[in-house]
Amino acid sequence: PTRSSASALMHVPMARLSLAGLTLALAHLAIVAVAAPHAGGDAVATHAVLPVALDAAKRRALGAAAPRQLCSTVEEDGRHNFYLLFPLDPQQFGQMAYAMLESVLFHHPAANILVVSTGLPEDLFDNYLLEGYCVAALAIDVQQLQDLLAAASGSSEAAGSYLEKAGRPQTEEGFLLLLNSVLLALQVLNGGTSMAMDGLLLNPWDYVLPPAVSLHNSGIFLERLEQTQVPLPWALQAEDFERSWLPRSHVDRADSATSLCFEAMCPRTIPRGSSFGRQLLMALMRGAIDSSQAVDITQHATMLYRLYVRQRPKQTPFEVDGAVFEHEMVT
Numbered sequence: 001p002t003r004s005s006a007s008a009l010m011h012v013p014m015a016r017l018s019l020a021g022l023t024l025a026l027a028h029l030a031i032v033a034v035a036a037p038h039a040g041g042d043a044v045a046t047h048a049v050l051p052v053a054l055d056a057a058k059r060r061a062l063g064a065a066a067p068r069q070l071c072s073t074v075e076e077d078g079r080h081n082f083y084l085l086f087p088l089d090p091q092q093f094g095q096m097a098y099a100m101l102e103s104v105l106f107h108h109p110a111a112n113i114l115v116v117s118t119g120l121p122e123d124l125f126d127n128y129l130l131e132g133y134c135v136a137a138l139a140i141d142v143q144q145l146q147d148l149l150a151a152a153s154g155s156s157e158a159a160g161s162y163l164e165k166a167g168r169p170q171t172e173e174g175f176l177l178l179l180n181s182v183l184l185a186l187q188v189l190n191g192g193t194s195m196a197m198d199g200l201l202l203n204p205w206d207y208v209l210p211p212a213v214s215l216h217n218s219g220i221f222l223e224r225l226e227q228t229q230v231p232l233p234w235a236l237q238a239e240d241f242e243r244s245w246l247p248r249s250h251v252d253r254a255d256s257a258t259s260l261c262f263e264a265m266c267p268r269t270i271p272r273g274s275s276f277g278r279q280l281l282m283a284l285m286r287g288a289i290d291s292s293q294a295v296d297i298t299q300h301a302t303m304l305y306r307l308y309v310r311q312r313p314k315q316t317p318f319e320v321d322g323a324v325f326e327h328e329m330v331t
Contacts, residue, residue: 071112071134079112079134080215081192083183085264086117087175093120100197105133107204114138115197116182140182149285152185152278158285166288177284180264180297184281191216191272196265205269209330210245219276219329220269221305224261224298231256234299236306243312245330260331262301275324276304305329 082104086097104113105128113135115125120137128135145167149159162181169175183194193205193215206215226232236258241248262268262280270277280301287294307320308329317326 071129071136079110080108081186081190082108082111082113083138083186083192083194084113084115085179085183085194085196086115086120087179087196087264090117090120093117093124097197100195100200101135103200103202104195105135107201109133112136112192114186116140116179116186140179145182145185148185148189149181149281152188153282153285154278158282158289161289162285176264177288181281181284183264184270184277184284187268187270187272188274188277188281189272191270191274193220193267193269194264195267198265205267208246213245213328213330215269217271218269218327219271219274221260221262221301221329221331222267223258223331224266225254226257226259228257232259234303235259236302240306240309243309245312245328259298259302260305262298271327273326275326276308276329279304279323305331 084101084104086093101113101115104111111134113133114137115135116138117140119139122137122139124137125135146156146159146163149162150156153159166174166178166181169178186192187194195201205220209215209218209220223236226235233256235256236253238250238253238255241253241255280297283295283300284297304323307323308316308325311318311320311325316328317324319325
């Protein structure tokens with residue numbers, strides 16, 4: 001379970017990535033990989049993947065008369081990107097997925113919503129566009145993914161090597177690792193909040209934020225209680241809770257047994273250009289390329305957060321032990 005999940009999110013398991021759905025999703029991804037090999041070359045600024053997807057949906061549904069502000073990716077327009085992850089076969093997209101989508105729209109009607117999947121039809125959400133909402137499907141395309149990872153990590157060579165190792169996963173764990181890298185790359189390049197489509201958003205995602213921070217300029221993460229009977233040296237300690245933006249007493253926390261939930265299915269917000277997000281993406285990629293450098297992403301994220309929070313109330317940007325922090329973080 002994750003902290004605040006009762007007040008912010010209602011979790012409804014989606015058949016736990018059923019093997020049938022996972023097999024179909026992996027098969028679709030493999031077909032895309034075969035059909036779209038990457039030719040190599042230098043990394044380009046393909047963070048335009050998101051605005052291109054949104055603009056294409058807008059033009060298809062509304063034509064030249066589309067209002068300028070619809071699907072705007074300019075943060076000054078008050079919009080925020082939500083990446084809703086649907087990791088099952090597209091044929092399993094049903095009532096619960098639509099319920100999750102509309103719960104986000106209820107609380108954030110002006111948001112850009114990208115439904116990330118292995119191949120939902122690009123026109124599936126055009127009726128939302130016709131009603132003035134910005135909702136579009138973003139299918140995982142392996143060639144596009146290499147460009148995306150290259151732009152987010154700053155290395156086309158690392159992106160190519162990573163996809164050679166991890167681009168055709170054969171297990172649920174490998175599939176979710178790949179999806180996590182997709183979400184991290186989108187967030188580093190464009191900013192936004194990622195959520196799995198396995199529940200409902202019960203309140204605005206930013207409803208507990210202190211006035212000094214916002215969705216556009218801060219990282220937001222849920223905490224997870226680790227199933228352990230012994231103290232974990234890398235987990236959040238008393239000082240970390242007490243220095244955080246939302247300090248809690250000892251009766252409302254679990255010292256040495258709490259982590260930042262940073263797996264693909266865990267909700268999180270990362271602002272555009274986040275060095276914190278980029279460090280985690282690079283750690284994922286290095287671990288897949290060379291198993292001797294593999295890290296537990298939850299542990300790695302928790303330890304980086306501890307470096308940040310122990311500097312509070314000092315304001316960002318600052319550097320600690322070689323790690324650069326450019327934005328505030330709230331858990």
